[in-house]
Amino acid sequence: MTSPAKQKLVIVGNGMAPGRMLEHLLEAAPERFEITIFNAEPRVNYDRIMLSPVLSGEKAYEDIVIHDDAWYEGHGIRLLKGARVTGIDRSAKTVTAADGTVAAYDKLVVATGSGPIVIPVPGHKLPGVVAYRDLDDVEAMLAAAGKGGHAVVIGGGLLGLEAAAGLKMRGMEVTVLHLMGHLMERQLDPAAGYLLERSMEARGIRIITRANTHAIVGESHVEAVRLDDDTEIPADLVVMAVGIRPAAELAREAGIEAGRGVLVDDAMLTSDPDILAIGECVEHRGICYGLVAPLYEMAKVAAKTLIGEEAAYGGSVTATKLKVTGVDLYSAGDFAEAEGREEIVLRDAAAGVYKRLVLESNRIIGVVLYGETADGPWFFDLLKKGTDVTELRDTLIFGQAYQGGAQLDPMAAVAALPDDAEICGCNGISKGTIVKAIREKGLTALAEVRAHTKASASCGTCTGLVEQLMQLTLGDAYSKSAVEPVCGCTDLGHDDVRRLIVAKELKSIPALMQELEWRSSGGCAKCRPALNYYLLATWPEEYRDDGQSRFVNERVHANIQKNGLYSVVPRMWGGLTNPTELRAIADVADKFAIPMVKMTGGQRVDLVGVKKEDLPAIWADLSKVGLVSGHAYGKALRTVKTCVGSTWCRFGTQDAMGLGIKLEKSLWGSWTPAKVKLAVSGCPRNCSESTCKDVGIICVDSGYEIHYAGAAGLDIKGTEVLCHAKTEEETVEIVAALIQLYREQGRYLERIYKWAKRVGEESIKEAVVDDLDKRRALVERFAISQKHAQDDPWAARARGADAHEFAPLYDFAKLEAAE
Amino acid sequence: MTKHDMSWVEIGQLTDIPKQGSRVVRTPRGDLAVFRSIDDEVFALWDRCPHKGGPLSQGIVHGRNVTCPLHNWVINLEDGTVQGPDEGCARGVAVRLEGGRILIDGAALAGNAA
CATH class of the missing domain: 3.30.413.10 (Sulfite Reductase Hemoprotein, domain 1)
Structure with a gap:
């Protein structure tokens, strides 16, 4: 069989934008192209916005992989890892990599992304100075954090703060230097910046604003950072997170038109009609983007352009959320003060809530939310649509729940959202799309909704909204167990607790309760056994089992019966036994007057009705013939x-x-x-x-x-x-x-x-x-x-472990008998 | 019940009982459960849950409560009252700490079983 020769598609760069473009392309025209990808990084495609959770330990690299090797293989894509492209020859229509690989193209997509801006102060090349752009940077930071010591983060923007929080969670002393008067000045106004600063300081991160770095000091490795006013801050690690710059050099050198970034039209075409560009490396209508939502929109348009369909990218309005666990911050649009602008502000200092809306001609043009961000998507929706808010004005700042009724139910807020309201900003997924997928595909689990729609699959901050939509669509059929708290002592769910045990390296129940702000002193009978298990499973070599946090059966290694007596079930490997074991069991039953001997459903023998104080002696007798605990009493x-x-x-x-x-x-x-x-x-x-x-x-x-x-x-x-x-x-x-x-x-x-x-x-x-x-x-x-x-608990107790468990504290009867 | 004079009897050391744990004292009136809280307070209740007689001494101690091992009733250690939706009351015996020694009211132990 012959098929028409495939067109050759070469992609330079393997970040999130080309990854998404390929998904669209393979869905629309799986056989159209023979695809080759040059990736300067020696790995597959991963979710770059999740680097912060990797740094903080809340996620692992494997968790953030978008397309694994099998995916590329399955689609017949040639992925060249660690191959940095050094030149594009537009007349020969080839690209050449540093390792000498040459690939011919019919269509070329430039997706070279961006590079970190490094301030060229003295010492910026010292070992110990890193940027924060890719997994290599994260690994370098983790290696440094492993040794402890001081970290200085230069730049108090989104990335800088996420890096600071991550390094702090990894146990370093962290100082953030920020040039401007308040943190995240491009997204936040000074009031919200101040709240953020206070919250970061409450985590033990030192913030210095109006800090101008003069030099990075050190002999063979960074030792300190010196500011303009000669202050010196000790540093074993310096993270430069002052900003990014489109990586447009490769395209520029090939004669493709470029400004700050590679210039593209609305179809994502560059000045060469066979070459497209997408992602952080492009400049579209004068704007370079560094957030994921616009990149995904570009990817969609580029895929259509490649298969000859008409599509146009019209630019994006972007919203930002800070991914630092425990800090709720949302901002979108423009909030500078100017003539003709009005603002509505709500402050609740005690609750740490600050909300600000900037209005122009009765339309929202800017939103800053701190401490309470649930209404972010609603405000953002009004902003993007340019809705006239005159009618809502009086109660607008209180959020959607207060509009047209007194309902405070968050579900009502989600129910009231229009179908085209955006739920997942990263992937541009609307409420209607999600509801349709849930209904038509019969989805019942969050993971399924993620798989089918991509909603909440990138940064994950809209997970709550997606769950509310599922609840709304499925009613009682959806059990929101994902967010059900462990018990009344906390609002955290089981998964959160397990994640935080790892991330914060919590190794004891008191430390966990302190760090995770348990509401009760010493927990309750529901959470303690769970926490004990999680700690044991997470730190098998370090955690000391807490018997007092175990249910009685696991604490005394026997099953409590309705009358306070116990049952004893020795292990019979694979259900096999022999005369010696049976004789020992019979002897024990006689010697301790055990009232019942019964076969269990699991091919073992159950000795029922044993007095607690007899247990160690019974175990000693059973141990002599090699019988060990059958764990019939345990979560085991x-x-x-x-x-x-x-x-x-x-x-x-x-x-x-x-x-x-x-x-x-x-x-x-x-x-x-x-x-x-x-x-x-x-x-x-x-x-x-x-x-x-x-x-x-x-x-x-x-x-x-x-x-x-x-x-x-x-x-x-x-x-x-x-x-x-x-x-x-x-x-x-x-x-x-x-x-x-x-x-x-x-x-x-x-x-x-x-x-x-x-x-x-x-x-x-x-x-x-x-x-x-x-x-x-x-x-x-x-x-x-x-x-x-694998240490028999019965033998240990027969030898005397936990003796207090099996003997009364005091016995008046014995005392009287002795007298 | 008439008031009686208390006669304090030493039954052991605080450290004989694990924190957030309990041990039993055998008496002519039945088993008494002596509890030690996370804050080193001691309490003594007769070792019978007001629900179905479960041995409270075998439960998980949390705050000033113990959860019965049989059906998870939660009993307050100070006054024996049942917490939450269930109703009932376990009876207790006076107990005090004297420099690490645990003393209980011996007079309460005499006589017939409760």
Whole structure:
């Protein structure tokens, strides 16, 4: 079969704008071009606006990748990593990279982005001086932060403040130097700038305004920053975040017309009709943009131009949000004072709220919100549409909820938004688009809405709005569990708490409650066990388990019964036992007058009705024959149920018992968000009932089918198939990775099937099956945790650990008997 | 009940009980649960939840409350009242700290079970 020769498309640069352009292009005309990308950075395409959360530790690099290697491969795109283009030959229609690679093009897209502005003060080239533009910069900062010490951030704009907050969270002493009289002067007025300054200082970040850097001082490495007034500020790291400049040199040298940036028309074409330019490197109608929303609009237009459709970019009005956890700040438009402008201001110093609207001819032209930003998108919508606000004026500043009624419900505000109101500023997604996708595609989870519409998928600050829209559209069918607080002691949800434990390196319950502003002294019975688990799972090598924060069963390693007596279930590996073990169990039952011996549903023996003070002695007797705790009382690995498999059964295909024992030996002892039950069946007849377990294996001739996310309790649910494994070793490895992922992502008391539904089966499969690097990393983290967990708690207590737990403080009866 | 003279009996040291924990004192009238709060206050309640008799000494201690291990009723340690939507009251015994020693009202322990 022959097909018409594809046109050659070459893209210089692999940032967010060309990434988005490719998505549009591949959707509209997947076969049209043979695509080659030159990326000066040695990596794939990632979400540059999320660098700050990476710096602060709230996200990892993997979390911000937009297109991974598989994506490029799947679309047949040639991505040249670490290849910086050095020249464009417009007559030969080729580009050449520093490594000598030459590529011919029919169409060329220049997306070279921007570079940081470096102030050429003495010392600006010293080691320890970095910019804040890409992942390399972030890595350099993290390396420096790892050593602690002092950081000086030059520039109190958006990027500078995010860098400062990130470095502070990483434990450095941070000073921000800002040339102007107040922070973020391009987005904020002085009053909001002052509130911001106070809030940054409350975090322990020192702010010096009107600070003119004179020199960066140091011998072989930066040591200090000297200001014009001779003040010296010690510095082990200097971050230059004073601004960006379009990277237009490559285009300019090739003879393409350029001003501050590469000049483009509304179709994104440069002065050469075969060359387009998009992103931060362009100058459109005299404006260079540095925010993501306009770049995405350009990307859309460029994709259409490339396939010959008419499209025009008309410029953008932009809004800004600061991504510093705990600081709510929103600004849009123009708010300088001028003739004919009026303003409406609301101040609530006690609540730390400041709102300012700038009006001209009864239309909003500028918005500054601090402390309370929920109405930002509504004001921005009025601004962009140029709506006459005469009628709303009296109550305008109070926000949308006060218009046309007394409803204060935030849901009402979202309900009242018009369909074309923009919800996600980064991706330009309107309310109507989101609602339509939810209805037509039957979306019920935030992740699905993100996947289908891209709303809240970039910077994430509109997540709350998107959730409200889901609630509005789906009604009761949508459970907003994502934002449900852990308990009454906090407003934070489980995921926030887990994220902040990592980001702020919280390593004890008191530290966590202090830092995250717990409302109660010492928490409650709901949050403490959850926090104890999260800390244990996050810091397996450092955290000291807090027994007082565990439910009684996990504290005393036995199951409390309705009358205060306990039950004891020893582990029987893979459901196997032997006469010696059974004899020891029988002897213990006799010796301690245990009233009942029962078989459990998980192929083990339950000794029921044990007095608490007898527990250590019983465990001592059981330990002698090698019996260990079965964790039948814990949020932990319970049982691995097996059938006799190929060892005995005429239908058996594999050694089900052997694999069951291997799995149990690998997983026992680990603490998990909720209990974990396994089963291994020797053939698809499934006698071990693997298909309703948290993890179930079904042996087949060709290997092992790994199932997971089943349930047979409050809910009944068949398992999902995770994958097929060829060997026992591979099966054990994949299951360990699965359990570790669950340990890292599961919310306390959330069973595997609920976790899988929440995060999506695709993401789980990707991490534990498809991506071998991720799988290995998970297995490695699990192994580290298991090193500290696989220590039989019964034997330890039989030897005397936690003795106070099992003996009365004082016994009047004994005292009387003694007398 | 008539008033009786208190006779303080030492039952142990504050440090014998973990912070945010509890231990049991066996008495002729049944088990008494002695609690230690995060702020090193001590309280003593009979070890029976007013709901279904659960052993309060086995619960999680938080603030000046304990949550019963059986059905999560929350009992106030100062006066034994049940918190939240449930109703009821656990009974207590006078207890005090004297330089790290825990003393309880011995007279309250005599006599028949509650």
